[in-house]
Amino acid sequence: MKSINFFIETIGCQMNVNDSEKMAEILSGKGCIQVKDVHQADIVIVNTCSVRFSAEHKAYSLLGRLKEQKENNPNLVIGVTGCMAEYAAKEIKARCKFVDFVLGAKKTDLFEETINRFLHTQSARLSVRPADDVFKYVTIMRGCSNFCSYCIVPHVRGPEISIDYNKILNEINTAVDNGIKEIILLGQNVNSYNYEGVNFTQLLQKISKTDKLNRIRFMTNHPKDFSDELIEEISNNKKICRHIHLPLQSGSNKILKAMNRKYTYEQYETLYNKIKNKIPDINITSDIIIGFPGETDDDFQATFDASRKLQFGGLFIFKYSPRPKTYAAKLKDRVPLEIIKKRHTALLEDSNIISKNINEKYLNKTVEVLVENIDNNVAQARNSQNIKIFFDCDENLKGRVVNVKINKVLPNSMSGILQQ
Ligand code: 5AD
Ligand code: SF4
Numbered sequence: 001m002k003s004i005n006f007f008i009e010t011i012g013c014q015m016n017v018n019d020s021e022k023m024a025e026i027l028s029g030k031g032c033i034q035v036k037d038v039h040q041a042d043i044v045i046v047n048t049c050s051v052r053f054s055a056e057h058k059a060y061s062l063l064g065r066l067k068e069q070k071e072n073n074p075n076l077v078i079g080v081t082g083c084m085a086e087y088a089a090k091e092i093k094a095r096c097k098f099v100d101f102v103l104g105a106k107k108t109d110l111f112e113e114t115i116n117r118f119l120h121t122q123s124a125r126l127s128v129r130p131a132d133d134v135f136k137y138v139t140i141m142r143g144c145s146n147f148c149s150y151c152i153v154p155h156v157r158g159p160e161i162s163i164d165y166n167k168i169l170n171e172i173n174t175a176v177d178n179g180i181k182e183i184i185l186l187g188q189n190v191n192s193y194n195y196e197g198v199n200f201t202q203l204l205q206k207i208s209k210t211d212k213l214n215r216i217r218f219m220t221n222h223p224k225d226f227s228d229e230l231i232e233e234i235s236n237n238k239k240i241c242r243h244i245h246l247p248l249q250s251g252s253n254k255i256l257k258a259m260n261r262k263y264t265y266e267q268y269e270t271l272y273n274k275i276k277n278k279i280p281d282i283n284i285t286s287d288i289i290i291g292f293p294g295e296t297d298d299d300f301q302a303t304f305d306a307s308r309k310l311q312f313g314g315l316f317i318f319k320y321s322p323r324p325k326t327y328a329a330k331l332k333d334r335v336p337l338e339i340i341k342k343r344h345t346a347l348l349e350d351s352n353i354i355s356k357n358i359n360e361k362y363l364n365k366t367v368e369v370l371v372e373n374i375d376n377n378v379a380q381a382r383n384s385q386n387i388k389i390f391f392d393c394d395e396n397l398k399g400r401v402v403n404v405k406i407n408k409v410l411p412n413s414m415s416g417i418l419q420q
Pocket of ligand 2: 144145146147148151152153154188189222
């Protein structure tokens, strides 16, 4: 009997990766087999993102290719999920008539019910998904209530909701029992977690009591909600990794106000220095948006200067993309694309040099890493600071903590030699 194969394409953030994992678990639980080649699939799920226009473009390109595949195989089931499916369901259905179902990000709970309509379980071969992952995403919050003026997330994912910590702890315990070594807690703003009076710091304290769990990471943070208590907890708790993603978005107070970020550059800098002073081995990374409406040369210069002054370990730089439903999309004073591109390149080049210089302090030093994958005798691992580290190895070290002596540094990764 032929098995039912499924393929999931995930576009966008870790929240989507986590939702895809959950869909994969449901399908695997029904005996379906996950495949890496879309052409071998009987079910294709496109899990979409709408945070920038480019992500939507990617989804429509893939759907265009799937249309051809469906013409050759009319039994192919195509589902579209995620953020774009939430707010543009009508458009997707109109533009892609060959799509079988569209299920928005707020309705992920209905996935099982929806897919059952297309599954003939009697023809599916039972299989157990090998649980050999090293880390696992755990969603602790859904939605966002911050309404940064450029961001579509609150409009498509709805208001912020914290998940019951008992459920979170159960999910983590099961994962650790199945061999997971690292947990990555997810939420649009984990710093405002609050379930029946239990805040984020207290949640971390509860989670770190889990035996056999080596590492805890979390993302993403909002500077306005990052508490002193949390800084203290990270500095005292060795299970919490030395990496904080702390989006700045802009170095100009005028732009930060227009973005509705609710902090000034000076407040950000004070927080940044406090974290660095309390946790000296911390790696702080950030997000920047270039070309928000009204961004002048001076505003951009403020962002450029901030990047030089703060010396982030890594910077993700996005070109502003006007999104439907957002306040900023109505603003008139758009920055021409040519100027956005120039500013983007200038900041990217400079920040890459900064990150590489920062990583250079690791040269000839031995670092402790957790091995995530082995491919063709090359191990891919990560240190506590979340820097990717590659090294040659001929044994299966997946899931193990080992020491590597660094001999090469790039802006976003390093390589070295395994120390026995
Ligand atoms: N245009 C460009 N970048 C955006 N981001 C969010 N919305 C937009 C937008 N409309 C960026 C922010 C955020 C990251 C996840 O994506 O920098 O921190
Ligand atoms: Fe979007 Fe701001 Fe919420 Fe982040 S905090 S998801 S940028 S609205």
